[in-house]
Amino acid sequence: MAGRRITRRAAAALDQETSNGPTETKRTKKRAEIPEAKVAKEKKKVVKQKKTDPGPSSQVKDIEDTVEKKQEDKMTSRLSERALQQWENIKKMRETGDAPVDVMGCHMLADPLAEPKTDVGRFQCLLALMLSSQTRDQITAAAMHRLRDNGCNIENILAYPEAELGKMLCPVGMYKKKAQYIQKTAKILQEKYENDIPTSAKEMCDLPGVGPKMAHLLMQIAWDKTEGIGVDTHVHRIVNRLSWIKTSTPEQTRVKLEEILPRNEWAPINKLLVGFGQQQCLPVKPKCLDCLNKDICPASTAKTRKPAKAES
Numbered sequence: 313m314a315g316r317r318i319t320r321r322a323a324a325a326l327d328q329e330t331s332n333g334p335t336e337t338k339r340t341k342k343r344a345e346i347p348e349a350k351v352a353k354e355k356k357k358v359v360k361q362k363k364t365d366p367g368p369s370s371q372v373k374d375i376e377d378t379v380e381k382k383q384e385d386k387m388t389s390r391l392s393e394r395a396l397q398q399w400e401n402i403k404k405m406r407e408t409g410d411a412p413v414d415v416m417g418c419h420m421l422a423d424p425l426a427e428p429k430t431d432v433g434r435f436q437c438l439l440a441l442m443l444s445s446q447t448r449d450q451i452t453a454a455a456m457h458r459l460r461d462n463g464c465n466i467e468n469i470l471a472y473p474e475a476e477l478g479k480m481l482c483p484v485g486m487y488k489k490k491a492q493y494i495q496k497t498a499k500i501l502q503e504k505y506e507n508d509i510p511t512s513a514k515e516m517c518d519l520p521g522v523g524p525k526m527a528h529l530l531m532q533i534a535w536d537k538t539e540g541i542g543v544d545t546h547v548h549r550i551v552n553r554l555s556w557i558k559t560s561t562p563e564q565t566r567v568k569l570e571e572i573l574p575r576n577e578w579a580p581i582n583k584l585l586v587g588f589g590q591q592q593c594l595p596v597k598p599k600c601l602d603c604l605n606k607d608i609c610p611a612s613t614a615k616t617r618k619p620a621k622a623e624s
Contacts, residue, residue, distance in 0.1 A: 411587030493521030
């Protein structure tokens, strides 16, 4: 059988033979046409095979698309129509992007000259997140500017006496405790991570003063990786007010949200809801009268509060 196969080399040889002769007999011409026909036939087979057999890379892509589609379906099935409408309304109310978190959030506080995607930039993002706990964005931003003005890198942070570092952080919430955490963390990063930060949320949670919220947000900011949802008091408060879930702690909220939201919404939900909580859905006296969700929010006070009288 192998002897009967006509290869490309044989086809070329036949073409050469026919071109060398002054005349071309019908038999010779027929012999030359056979390999060309077989080559064309083989090409058709290859094309057909590519269509029917996409190969490993295409199969992986198909699997990823299927998983993503299932995640989208999961959101639709887990969130009610009312919850989906609330979600869209919040996006509309946040289109201006002028909340404190948008302009002074931790993702904005690294030294622009250091660049967030360098070891110094990542370290500064970590410090900003550590300072942000129980602290308003304006105060966190001011403290970060003071640190940056004095050289905000691991070596300089370790060189400060703890009390002096604490004074630089004041009036950040729990600034004395955070000064301890920051120097302990800087020492670990120097000895274990070559002056950089960990590359996983799990390792970040092992650092002093770093919890799941900080770890997941830092993964997104510093490494462009989404391993989980960053849940702070704003996110926890709002999703419970809207009755998406019923939980007692931010960590419980994180777990539940990751069950009902598709992965592509894990990263943006923190800034989306934090800004909404800073401007609209306040902890005390939320601005329900001006909220697009006032008629579909279970916690809305719009029906019980009278609009303020216009000044004459």
